[in-house]
Amino acid sequence: MRKVLIVDDDSVTRGLLSRVLKAHSEEFLVTTAADGKEATVIIREQNINLVITDLQMPVMDGFELLAYISEHHPEIPVFIMTAFGDSDIKKRLDTFGSIRYFEKPLNIDIITECILDELNSGAEGTLKGISLSSFLQLIEMEKKTCTLTVKSKSQSGILYFLKGDLLSASSHNLENEEAVYEMLCWDKIVIEIENLCKKTIKEIKQPLMNLLMEGLAIKDEREHKNKEKKTPLKPLKSLSK
Numbered sequence: 001m002r003k004v005l006i007v008d009d010d011s012v013t014r015g016l017l018s019r020v021l022k023a024h025s026e027e028f029l030v031t032t033a034a035d036g037k038e039a040t041v042i043i044r045e046q047n048i049n050l051v052i053t054d055l056q057m058p059v060m061d062g063f064e065l066l067a068y069i070s071e072h073h074p075e076i077p078v079f080i081m082t083a084f085g086d087s088d089i090k091k092r093l094d095t096f097g098s099i100r101y102f103e104k105p106l107n108i109d110i111i112t113e114c115i116l117d118e119l120n121s122g123a124e125g126t127l128k129g130i131s132l133s134s135f136l137q138l139i140e141m142e143k144k145t146c147t148l149t150v151k152s153k154s155q156s157g158i159l160y161f162l163k164g165d166l167l168s169a170s171s172h173n174l175e176n177e178e179a180v181y182e183m184l185c186w187d188k189i190v191i192e193i194e195n196l197c198k199k200t201i202k203e204i205k206q207p208l209m210n211l212l213m214e215g216l217a218i219k220d221e222r223e224h225k226n227k228e229k230k231t232p233l234k235p236l237k238s239l240s241k
Contacts, residue, residue: 001028001029002027002028002029002049002050002119003028003029003030003031003046003047003048003049003050004021004028004029004030004031004048004049004050004051004052004115004119005031005032005033005039005042005043005048005050005051005052006018006030006031006032006033006052006053007032007033007034007035007036007038007039007051007052007053007054007057007062007065008032008034008053008054008057008081009034009035009054009056009057009058010054011034013054013081013104013106014032014034016106016108017030017052017106017108017111018030018032020108020112021112021115024112024115024116027116027119028049028050028115028119031046031048034057035057035058035059035060035061036053036057036059036060036061036062036064036065036068037059037060038059039051039053039060039065040060040065040068043068043069043072043073043076048073048076049076049119050076050077050078050079050115050118050119051065051069051076051077051078051079052078052079052080052081052102052111052115053065053066053078053079053080053081054080054081054082055080055081055082055138055142056142061144061195062080063135063138063139063142063144063146063193064193064195066078066135066191067190067191067192067193070189070190070191071190071191077118079100079101079102079111079114079115079118080100080101080102080138081101081102081104081106082101082102082103082104082138082141082142083103083104100114100118102114132150132183132184132186132189132191133184133212133215133216135191136159136166136208136212137208137209137212139161139164140161140164140165140166140208141164142164143163143164144161144163144164145161145162145163145164145195145196145197146161146193146194146195146196146197147159147160147161147193147194147196147197147198147199148160148161148191148192148193148194149191149192149193149194150171150183150186150189150190150191151189151190151191151192152183152186152187152188152189152190153186153188155171155172155186156171156172157169157170157171157172157174157179157182157183158170158171159180159183160197160198160199161197162197162199162200165202166180166204166208166211167197167199167200167201167202167203167204168199168201168202168203168204169183169204171183175203176203176204177204177206177211180204180211180215181211181214181215181218183215184211184212184215184216184218184219185215185218185219185222
């Protein structure tokens with residue numbers, strides 16, 4: 001039987017979703033966790049097919065849970081519940097990744113429909129829980145203070161956030177804006193989170209959205225050039241006499 005894990009420190013939200021979703025008990029079962037740490041234990045011990053998580057939680061918050069799922073269980077799709085409440089921001093976020101967002105107070109009919117769609121889609125093995133651009137926007141929206149270590153293969157970089165404001169970044173010999181652009185070009189990333197900011201001086205002057213747009217444009221350009229290099233040249237047809 002397929003299982004949906006609901007993660008929220010608000011017992012009212014957990015109870016409401018559990019009661020409503022019981023109507024679909026023939027299609028999937030619901031289990032709950034009060035924070036990200038409890039959720040990771042459940043994920044390790046049970047076969048979870050979908051995670052629905054809040055972001056602001058004690059002990060281990062939704063950002064850390066997303067990072068954990070991205071690294072250890074990238075096959076598990078993730079839905080996010082948040083109270084950012086700005087439809088314009090939500091529309092912007094939708095262009096950057098495949099994470100589904102649900103604003104609080106929740107529309108139960110919509111979230112139920114999305115759960116059924118996801119479980120019945122049959123999609124497997126894709127990184128649905130996280131993309132770096134979406135994750136950085138969540139950090140900004142929720143005004144989180146943290147230090148992120150981003151890894152991809154042999155590459156690594158660090159991003160410093162203070163109350164949702166990106167102060168600085170570094171990656172090998174690159175600093176600040178250039179480091180952000182480089183990290184946005186990486187694939188199959190792993191994110192580690194430390195819940196403190198190790199920087200105090202703001203070195204990045206551009207707004208985050210500008211950095212993301214420029215970084216993703218650079219990534220598209222690189223991918224286009226790589227495709228051109230891999231395309232074999234067609235042999236010239238001999239001229240008929």
